[in-house]
Amino acid sequence: MNNLKIAIPVSSKDDNSIMFERFGRASYFCIFDTEDDSSVVVANPAVGARGGAGPRAVEFLSSKQIQSVIVPQLGPNADGALRAAQITIFQGESLPVKDLIAKWKNEELNKL
Amino acid sequence: MQITIVSGKGGTGKTSLAVSLAMTLENVQLLDADVDEPNCSLFLDLDTKLVAEAKIPIPEINYDLCTLCGTCSSNCEYNALMKVPDQILVFEKMCHGCGLCSKICPENAITEVPRTIGYLYEGENKEFLFNYGALIVGEELSTPVISQLKQLISKDKPIIVIDSPPGSSCPMVETVIDSDYVILVSEPTPFGLSDMKMVVKTLRILEKKFGVVINKDGVGNEELELYCQKENIPVLLKIPFDREIAKNYSEGIPFLNVLPDMDSKLKHMIVDIREALQ
Incomplete structure (x- = not known):
């Protein structure tokens, strides 16, 4: 498998937080790297945006060379932005990040 | 009065x-x-x-001139512009028509076109x-x-x-x-x-x-x-x-x-x- 970076919106820096139910307004993104199975949690610069938090978050993730995201529901702007940025979208659910990564590895997540 | x-x-x-x-x-x-x-x-x-x-003026990107530098998107107060690897996306409904992007584009690649609201x-x-x-x-x-x-x-x-x-x-x-x-x-x-x-x-x-x-x-x-x-x-x-x-x-x-x-x-x-x- 090629080296991939996957981002998941989370609300805290905890090692094993649960996916946040909103994408653009999440406080942090957990970025998982398949190269060495490592993960880092980074602050989402779009969290306080007056409007357009979704696209702004996508721009940030795109700049971090993210290839895939595991997300809750998406607004139309975020959805369009992710597709334009050629980031693959997987439907997540309210589970710990580790479990979502495991499901993604087992190809149990639906591609949107 | x-x-x-x-x-x-x-x-x-x-x-x-x-x-x-x-x-x-x-x-x-x-x-x-x-x-x-x-x-x-x-x-x-x-x-x-x-x-x-x-009408309000909204940006239109000329890709013959655009170098995807991202100056426009990073300075947009309303997050109406977004840079992705191969284009600048314009979110029309987010745009307040302030015109900043067209003025700061270093390549003069942005023109403003009217949009009826x-x-x-x-x-x-x-x-x-x-x-x-x-x-x-x-x-x-x-x-x-x-x-x-x-x-x-x-x-x-x-x-x-x-x-x-x-x-x-x-x-x-x-x-x-x-x-x-x-x-x-x-x-x-x-x-x-x-x-x-x-x-x-x-x-x-x-x-x-x-x-x-x-x-x-x-x-x-x-x-x-x-x-x-x-x-x-x-x-x-x-x-x-x-x-x-x-x-x-x-x-x-x-x-x-x-x-x-x-x-x-x-x-x-x-x-x-x-x-x-x-």
């Missing part, structure tokens, strides 16, 4: 008052600037026609001129529609009455900003008073002269009037809480035509306002 009718809370009677007031005046222009939901025309017996489109209408009956703006359903920016509606203000009319959107945010500020006098309609309820206080604060920052009309007088409590006394805000008029007013309103008849003494009361109010402005 430009008089604008505002309120904090919605549904306090701005439109009722604006229409009734305009009808008592001669050679008047009435402007319905509540462009999210213009409804003065429901009370007026005149035909209106489309006279202009309200609303329509402006006009109707006339003898000396009564009426204009209103209507934001297109699904659009979010009412302020530019209001500013373009105000360009239709007639220089030939000695008095202009403007019906403002509710609240105290940008659309209301845009509506009152060049008015000579502001009438604040409120209802004597805790909710009405709470929202009114925000408008008073805004009008004071804008250094506007204003007075209060108490609508639905008789409901709620005394707090509103006590507040006006304490703050030295003149109470210009009281409109009673009256079932007949509501019944006629539902049939498109303003309170002016329901209460026999209202015509002279409204005319007196204008005299008081003229005095306050001297």
